Amino acid sequence: MTRATLDKQPHEVASMFDDVAANYDLTNDVLSLGQDRRWRKEVAKAVDARPAQRILDLAAGTGTSSLPFTATGAYVVPCDFSLGMLREGKRRHPWLPLTAGDATRLPFADGVFDAVTISFGLRNVQDTGQALRELYRVTKPGGRVVICEFSHPTWAPFRTVYEEYLMRALPPVARAVSSNPDAYVYLAESIQSWPDQPGLARQLQQAGWSQVAWRNLSGGIVALHRGTRPL
Structure with missing residues (x-):
């Protein structure tokens, strides 16, 4: 079993997700106490996919996150660099155009989404800034980006309880439900080391995105950032 480290070597991260592909969606549901379903509904509302639009769903894993977009009549490309995730996704959703791709070198032309x-x-991407620039490159002028990511609770007492859960409660729960519990130790560490909400907003702006804003979900456990590529 593979456990990535915080330097996020791409082959280690991809291998780690290959290991957990079969039970990944179920494990996330358990570890988030079912909140991940609510978070994904908020993503779908923020993306606001329309019929005939082209949507890139990056780090789509098994493609579960892409299903709300396909339901609107949009053309969705689920993309991920874990071949294990993509194989599991193809088994579950054979009609989806699952695509292998690295977030820092996306296999798409300029301005297509x-x-x-x-x-x-x-x-989980080694170079966040490069990934944001690549997302910018493949988006049409006037197009939009939506990022849903773990963040930092805004109320200090709750933040303390949450961090205790991440480092103490999450590993034993992961051992009970995941095929690679060590992967979830990395995930907990990566959440703690991730920039806060204003920090990620600055990185979006530095990559060229305008009208950058965010909304906290579940008290800041998750933040929904969005931006627009200028016309």
Whole structure:
């Protein structure tokens, strides 16, 4: 079993997700106490996919996150660099155009997507700034980005309780439900080391995105950032 480290070597991260692909969606549901379903509904509302639009769903894993977009009539490309995740996704959703791709070198032409989105994947990319620039490159002028990522609770007492859960309660729960519990120790560490909400907003702006804003979900456990590529 593979456990990535915080330097986020791409082959280690990809291998780690290969190991957990079969039970990944179920494990997330258990560890988030079912909140991940609510978070993904908020992502779908923020992306606001329309019929015939092209949507890039980056770090899509098994493609589960792409299903709300396909339901609107949009053309969705689920993209991930874990071949294990993609194989599991193809088994479950054979009609989806699952695509292998690295967030820092996306295999798409310039300006082809009306919206790009990534949920719970950006913090696993080795070069966040490069990934944000690549998302910008493949988005049409006037198009939008939506990022859903773990963040930092805004109320200090709750933040303390949450961090205790991450480092003490999460590993034993992961051992009970995951095929690679060590992967979830990395995930907890990566959440703690991730920039706060204003920090990620600054990185979006530095990559060229305008009208950058965010909204906290579940008290800041998760933040929903969004931006627009200028016309």
